[in-house]
Amino acid sequence: xxxxxxxxxxxxxxxxxxxxxxxxxxxxxxxxxxxxxxxxxxxxxxxxxxxxxxxxxxxxxxxxxxxxxxxxxxxxxxxxxxxxxxxxxxxxxxxxxxxxxxxxxxxxxxxxxxxxxxxxxxxxxxxxxxxxxxxxxxxxxxxxxxxxxxxxxxxxxxxxxxxxxxxxxxxxxxxxxxxxxxxxxxxxxxxxxxxxxxxxxxxxxxxxxxxxxxxxxxxxxxxxxxxxxxxxxxxxxxxxxxxxxxxxxxxxxxxxxxxxxxxxxxxxxxxxxxxxxxxxxxxxxxxxxxxxxxxxxxxxxxxxxxxxxxxxxxxxxxxxxxxxxxxxxxxxxxxxxxxxxxxxxxxxxxxxxxxxxxxxxxxxxxxxxxxxxxxxxxxxxxxxxxxxxxxxxxxxxxxxxxxxxxxxxxxxxxxxxxxxxxxxxxxxxxxxxxxxxxxxxxxxxxxxxxxxxxxxxxxxxxxxxxxxxxxxxxxxxxxxxxxxxxxxxx
Numbered sequence: 001x002x003x004x005x006x007x008x009x010x011x012x013x014x015x016x017x018x019x020x021x022x023x024x025x026x027x028x029x030x031x032x033x034x035x036x037x038x039x040x041x042x043x044x045x046x047x048x049x050x051x052x053x054x055x056x057x058x059x060x061x062x063x064x065x066x067x068x069x070x071x072x073x074x075x076x077x078x079x080x081x082x083x084x085x086x087x088x089x090x091x092x093x094x095x096x097x098x099x100x101x102x103x104x105x106x107x108x109x110x111x112x113x114x115x116x117x118x119x120x121x122x123x124x125x126x127x128x129x130x131x132x133x134x135x136x137x138x139x140x141x142x143x144x145x146x147x148x149x150x151x152x153x154x155x156x157x158x159x160x161x162x163x164x165x166x167x168x169x170x171x172x173x174x175x176x177x178x179x180x181x182x183x184x185x186x187x188x189x190x191x192x193x194x195x196x197x198x199x200x201x202x203x204x205x206x207x208x209x210x211x212x213x214x215x216x217x218x219x220x221x222x223x224x225x226x227x228x229x230x231x232x233x234x235x236x237x238x239x240x241x242x243x244x245x246x247x248x249x250x251x252x253x254x255x256x257x258x259x260x261x262x263x264x265x266x267x268x269x270x271x272x273x274x275x276x277x278x279x280x281x282x283x284x285x286x287x288x289x290x291x292x293x294x295x296x297x298x299x300x301x302x303x304x305x306x307x308x309x310x311x312x313x314x315x316x317x318x319x320x321x322x323x324x325x326x327x328x329x330x331x332x333x334x335x336x337x338x339x340x341x342x343x344x345x346x347x348x349x350x351x352x353x354x355x356x357x358x359x360x361x362x363x364x365x366x367x368x369x370x371x372x373x374x375x376x377x378x379x380x381x382x383x384x385x386x387x388x389x390x391x392x393x394x395x396x397x398x399x400x401x402x403x404x405x406x407x408x409x410x411x412x413x414x415x416x417x418x419x420x421x422x423x424x425x426x427x428x429x430x431x432x433x434x435x436x437x438x439x440x441x442x443x444x445x446x447x448x449x450x451x452x453x454x455x456x457x458x459x460x461x462x463x464x465x466x467x468x469x470x471x472x473x474x475x476x477x478x479x480x481x482x483x484x485x486x487x488x489x490x
Contacts, residue, residue, distance in 0.1 A: 028135030084432030123436025173357025205357025218329030234344030259315025370409025
């Protein structure tokens with residue numbers, strides 16, 4: 001799944017005869033007379049292998065675009081797909097078998113290795129591809145939740161139609177949610193991972209060192225106890241969402257203080273769950289959530305918006321919690337992901353644990369963090385998992401270890417939109433290494449009939465078992481690198 005698309009024209013996604021390895025491509029953003037949405041869906045345009053090959057045979061880029069008008073707007077999707085399954089021969093002989101190992105991927109070049117034959121190759125260079133360019137959500141939707149669910153459903157149907165095992169790579173995540181496995185998307189992916197011969201790999205996100213999360217607890221404190229949470233809001237923020245997740249049985253009096261010292265309480269009971277107040281030149285939209293059929297934790301959401309200016313008030317904002325009734329006394333604050341806010345917007349006393357982006361928090365997916373292969377060390381930006389085994393606000397499985405392991409995620413060589421190869425960094429690019437490795441295992445087990453049941457949690461278990469220790473990590477599982485450690489080593 002790619003947010004920005006893929007450059008299907010590149011040689012890394014073609015066979016030796018120049019034909020495409022992409023069996024189907026669904027661009028959820030397109031409206032065109034030349035292609036229709038997939039059967040059972042209402043949005044976008046689906047192109048099959050024959051249509052993609054026809055576009056590749058076109059004599060000009062304009063003709064190609066007329067036949068297949070999908071583009072990669074950033075290079076992110078192209079890089080991810082290339083790391084997982086790219087193959088660029090540069091005049092080399094025919095590629096080797098699909099069952100070649102991923103050994104050596106932690107070395108200097110990362111996932112795209114220059115082989116003795118003169119070819120750059122991804123982890124599973126012979127894999128057949130299903131590509132989805134995700135659509136954009138409307139203003140009332142969660143970040144691409146619906147689009148991802150449609151894409152996964154489509155991929156599952158195509159895999160069944162083709163009679164092939166399926167590995168889904170999701171180099172995508174956001175910070176919105178309780179991070180406890182209870183959201184609609186997390187539960188959907190858990191169910192999807194158990195359908196057919198399927199493995200789902202998700203990046204842990206890049207929020208590990210972004211100071212966008214704070215966890216707190218009143219412990220055994222009595223009513224009247226107070227906790228103050230301070231966060232710095234950088235200059236030039238045109239909006240900011242602040243999430244507070246807590247046990248629904250806990251009751252707090254909540255006050256908000258602006259950088260200039262103005263204060264206002266949040267009402268305990270709001271008709272319809274929505275309320276608006278203003279401090280200085282910032283309007284605060286308040287949402288008081290209720291338990292949902294699939295979510296037990298309570299959300300209190302604050303949206304800060306500017307009034308009469310372009311930016312909200314910068315400086316130190318304070319959220320004051322006064323305990324009225326305590327059952328667990330735990331609370332969890334989240335800011336938007338690092339990519340969606342200023343680097344200077346952060347909590348003063350952040351908690352690096354449970355900084356996985358969603359849906360990396362789903363139990364049945366393979367959650368992949370990142371390490372630096374050059375120094376054999378954990379990448380501090382990599383989202384961290386569960387360290388508080390007593391977390392009680394949601395449905396986190398007891399003893400759940402996330403991430404499942406880490407893979408190379410710093411300086412990974414990947415194809416770009418100009419036909420060359422450049423280094424990229426992030427868990428987005430560690431995830432396709434795991435996805436490619438999962439594909440090789442399933443090819444060996446299912447396609448070659450060595451183990452017809454090599455999918456799902458079994459693949460996760462084998463990858464964990466085969467992982468190697470990382471320098472400086474002595475206790476497993478842990479919140480940084482997961483249950484075992486790195487997926488590949490030199």
